[in-house]
Amino acid sequence: MEKEKLTIDYCLKCSYCNTVCPLLKVCPDYPGPKKLGSDIERFRREGLDCSLDWVDYCLGCGQCDLICPNQVNVSEYIAAAKVQQKKTGVKKIRDYLFARPALLGKMSTIVTPVSNCALKAAGPFMPLGGITAKRKLPAYTAKPLIGTDGSSRQNRERERILLFPGCFIKYNDSDIGAAAVKVLEKAGYAVEIAQTGCCGLPAASDKAEALADARNNILAMKDAVMKGWKIVTACTSCGHTLKSRYAGLFSEDEQLAKLAQLVAASTYDLGELLVALQEEGRLEQRQTNVFRKLAYHAPCHLKAQGIGKPWVKLLKSNPCLEIIDMDNGCCGMSGTYGFKKEKYDISMKIGQALFDGINECKPDMVITECATCRLQIQHGTKYKALHPVEVFAQIFCS
Amino acid sequence: MDNTRKQVLVIGGGLAGITAALAATKNGAQVTMVTSGPGTFALGGGTVNIQGMSSEQPYLEEAIVFFSAMTAAAGCEYRGACNERTLIPNIMGGFQEVLLAPSSVWAGRPVNGSKVIVAGIHGLSGFSASLTAELLAASVKKLGMQVKYSAATIKIPWLQNRSFTSLDLANYLEDKQNQKQLVELVQPLVGDNDLLLLPAIFGSKIKEKEFAEFIKQVGCSVGELVTVPPSMVGLRVFQCLQRYLTQAGVESNPGYPVQALQLEDGLCTAAILDTPGRKRVIKAQSIIVATGRINKNSIAITIAGKDNETLLPEDVRVNEQMQLVDKNNLSVATNVYGAGNIIETYECKNGNALAIVTGYRAGLLAAGVTR
Numbered sequence: 003m004e005k006e007k008l009t010i011d012y013c014l015k016c017s018y019c020n021t022v023c024p025l026l027k028v029c030p031d032y033p034g035p036k037k038l039g040s041d042i043e044r045f046r047r048e049g050l051d052c053s054l055d056w057v058d059y060c061l062g063c064g065q066c067d068l069i070c071p072n073q074v075n076v077s078e079y080i081a082a083a084k085v086q087q088k089k090t091g092v093k094k095i096r097d098y099l100f101a102r103p104a105l106l107g108k109m110s111t112i113v114t115p116v117s118n119c120a121l122k123a124a125g126p127f128m129p130l131g132g133i134t135a136k137r138k139l140p141a142y143t144a145k146p147l148i149g150t151d152g153s154s155r156q157n158r159e160r161e162r163i164l165l166f167p168g169c170f171i172k173y174n175d176s177d178i179g180a181a182a183v184k185v186l187e188k189a190g191y192a193v194e195i196a197q198t199g200c201c202g203l204p205a206a207s208d209k210a211e212a213l214a215d216a217r218n219n220i221l222a223m224k225d226a227v228m229k230g231w232k233i234v235t236a237c238t239s240c241g242h243t244l245k246s247r248y249a250g251l252f253s254e255d256e257q258l259a260k261l262a263q264l265v266a267a268s269t270y271d272l273g274e275l276l277v278a279l280q281e282e283g284r285l286e287q288r289q290t291n292v293f294r295k296l297a298y299h300a301p302c303h304l305k306a307q308g309i310g311k312p313w314v315k316l317l318k319s320n321p322c323l324e325i326i327d328m329d330n331g332c333c334g335m336s337g338t339y340g341f342k343k344e345k346y347d348i349s350m351k352i353g354q355a356l357f358d359g360i361n362e363c364k365p366d367m368v369i370t371e372c373a374t375c376r377l378q379i380q381h382g383t384k385y386k387a388l389h390p391v392e393v394f395a396q397i398f399c400s
Numbered sequence: 401m402d403n404t405r406k407q408v409l410v411i412g413g414g415l416a417g418i419t420a421a422l423a424a425t426k427n428g429a430q431v432t433m434v435t436s437g438p439g440t441f442a443l444g445g446g447t448v449n450i451q452g453m454s455s456e457q458p459y460l461e462e463a464i465v466f467f468s469a470m471t472a473a474a475g476c477e478y479r480g481a482c483n484e485r486t487l488i489p490n491i492m493g494g495f496q497e498v499l500l501a502p503s504s505v506w507a508g509r510p511v512n513g514s515k516v517i518v519a520g521i522h523g524l525s526g527f528s529a530s531l532t533a534e535l536l537a538a539s540v541k542k543l544g545m546q547v548k549y550s551a552a553t554i555k556i557p558w559l560q561n562r563s564f565t566s567l568d569l570a571n572y573l574e575d576k577q578n579q580k581q582l583v584e585l586v587q588p589l590v591g592d593n594d595l596l597l598l599p600a601i602f603g604s605k606i607k608e609k610e611f612a613e614f615i616k617q618v619g620c621s622v623g624e625l626v627t628v629p630p631s632m633v634g635l636r637v638f639q640c641l642q643r644y645l646t647q648a649g650v651e652s653n654p655g656y657p658v659q660a661l662q663l664e665d666g667l668c669t670a671a672i673l674d675t676p677g678r679k680r681v682i683k684a685q686s687i688i689v690a691t692g693r694i695n696k697n698s699i700a701i702t703i704a705g706k707d708n709e710t711l712l713p714e715d716v717r718v719n720e721q722m723q724l725v726d727k728n729n730l731s732v733a734t735n736v737y738g739a740g741n742i743i744e745t746y747e748c749k750n751g752n753a754l755a756i757v758t759g760y761r762a763g764l765l766a767a768g769v770t771r
Contacts, residue, residue, distance in 0.1 A: 012696050017630045018437055020567055030568045068655030071437030072696045245677030266677035308656040308675035315651075329646070 414439020493535020
């Protein structure tokens with residue numbers, strides 16, 4: 003029997019998945035991961051038409067998969083059903099563009115100030131395109147991300163790292179990428195910026211696009227991984243995609259499948275790599291004289307990587323920082339989900355527990371690895387949200 | 401890394417695993433947990449049974465006292481004691497003999513000469529107040545006790561005309577306004593009753609203080625009835641203990657089970673996790689296997705320098721020192737301990753008191769406590 007068929011029979015109907023679903027918590031009419039995932043999957047496999055609009059509302063946070071006693075891929079079944087869903091009109095155009103952040107990023111960073119003005123001007127008209135007017139789309143950056151200068155002999159001899167920037171760092175906030183490069187250089191590496199596009203996660207419902215993204219990225223990183231370089235990403239969603247999605251995409255192309263596996267095995271989350279270095283005694287943190295209280299939010303796609311919470315470990319070991327792990331579940335943003343007009347209210351309801359937690363904690367600032375979690379936190383609270391590497395770079399590289 | 405503390409890895413997040421992790425961490429060890437799901441403990445409503453097990457079991461009292469203290473400190477107080485057996489009602493209208501139960505469940509036990517009202521909620525699937533009350537009345541008669549059971553069903557306006565589960569209701573009741581509304585709905589039912597029995601519908605976020613406030617406002621004792629899975633009481637206790645473990649510095653790794661244990665020179669040196677992309681290696685000085693029986697994944701044992709691997713059987717044996725042993729009573733590795741449901745002498749009728757005892761002992765031994 004195929005592994006796929008085995009796992010669906012492993013569903014015990016224990017309903018643990020329903021107990022962790024952030025959507026079910028605020029939206030009782032939602033059928034929940036058990037019904038929408040493993041229950042209905044049986045009928046889908048029989049070829050029965052089970053299209054339900056609800057599948058489009060799953061956030062893809064994957065927490066149902068994590069609590070399952072038998073590793074049933076509940077969220078994957080829902081994601082697969084999403085691909086089959088037919089979209090029409092404005093939603094179709096909107097979701098086409100949302101699935102291609104790299105396309106938007108490339109076009110918008112040709113003349114960044116113009117694009118940012120256009121973004122601002124377009125604000126009031128967003129609802130016509132199915133995008134909520136209650137949020138601001140993130141501005142684009144004019145600063146390109148630059149790796150280590152490889153001209154000196156000393157830098158040429160260093161161990162290499164290929165930094166997978168991801169769309170947000172590449173097109174919206176290259177300062178985070180610059181902080182990551184600085185930290186990695188200080189830790190003894192030479193960093194090269196990968197010439198890659200979008201990781202493909204936003205295009206999960208657009209199979210051809212997701213496949214094209216994965217193929218292009220794998221080929222762009224081929225030389226580096228063949229030479230044994232590590233791929234590092236500061237974005238937990240990119241990291242999750244590279245590690246867990248690519249390998250399953252190319253079952254028909256043996257060579258590409260092998261490369262995809264190599265890419266997955268070579269990929270490190272930035273925090274994951276730094277924590278490993280600290281444990282080996284290769285990373286010395288300095289004490290600062292500024293005491294800071296930081297509220298930490300763990301992105302869902304970090305949890306899905308099964309690497310624990312590396313930044314909490316790393317920053318907690320610094321006595322000048324007080325790290326409070328919010329542990330309030332999903333923020334509700336889920337990439338572009340919270341930008342969609344019909345999902346805005348749900349997104350905010352899901353985030354409320356986290357917003358309340360942060361407000362109660364009264365931190366100096368909030369830190370979280372995921373870009374859209376940061377957008378959501380800044381939108382739902384008055385607190386500034388940073389990537390942990392921005393805080394760490396200040397301490398570590400000063 | 402703190403090198404002076406013993407590194408303990410606990411595999412499994414059910415009752416045995418949690419107790420082992422708590423016992424080890426409270427005895428100075430640095431504990432990491434690897435879990436895949438909350439095990440059967442949270443499914444079963446969090447009660448602790450002891451049927452078929454001897455009260456003479458060594459360490460039983462010590463372990464139960466430890467568990468009671470830990471749960472009280474975590475904010476999910478248990479009631480009961482080692483030398484007592486108590487009957488608590490269930491939604492099927494029967495009584496279940498327990499050693500310990502969460503205090504809200506314990507509150508539902510039958511008291512001679514009392515009047516009890518069972519309240520149902522219109523639309524809640526899997527629960528009929530009138531049926532439960534009728535069956536409880538019949539069961540209590542058999543016990544030779546005088547308790548009068550009656551039933552009533554309330555309608556929550558927001559929840560009408562649809563069928564919902566206790567989880568939906570629990571999510572709804574996380575809102576304080578909705579809790580207040582529930583008080584207003586059940587208050588008129590109290591009358592001259594001594595006890596109100598409600599199906600377990602409060603979620604995992606309700607604190608003991610809030611529950612006490614709810615009881616005060618209702619005006620009589622309130623007991624919770626354990627429902628069909630997912631049982632909200634079990635989940636509440638589980639999540640409460642999870643938070644407590646995190647506070648105590650235990651690192652938890654949910655979602656990716658241990659695939660293999662690596663042995664070298666008679667000692668287990670590391671556990672391999674089946675994480676995406678690359679397998680994760682967790683090194684430890686002591687390993688506690690408390691994987692239970694509802695998981696389908698099995699653990700392989702690999703020995704350095706040898707190609708073949710063996711699978712850990714579903715039934716395992718432990719020796720006096722809680723070390724896992726093979727058929728010939730030879731330990732798998734001297735630093736690998738077993739606890740809970742996987743131990744072959746653990747029969748279903750033993751209930752989960754044995755999970756506490758074996759978890760507690762394995763935790764102590766793994767942490768290096770000697771007596």
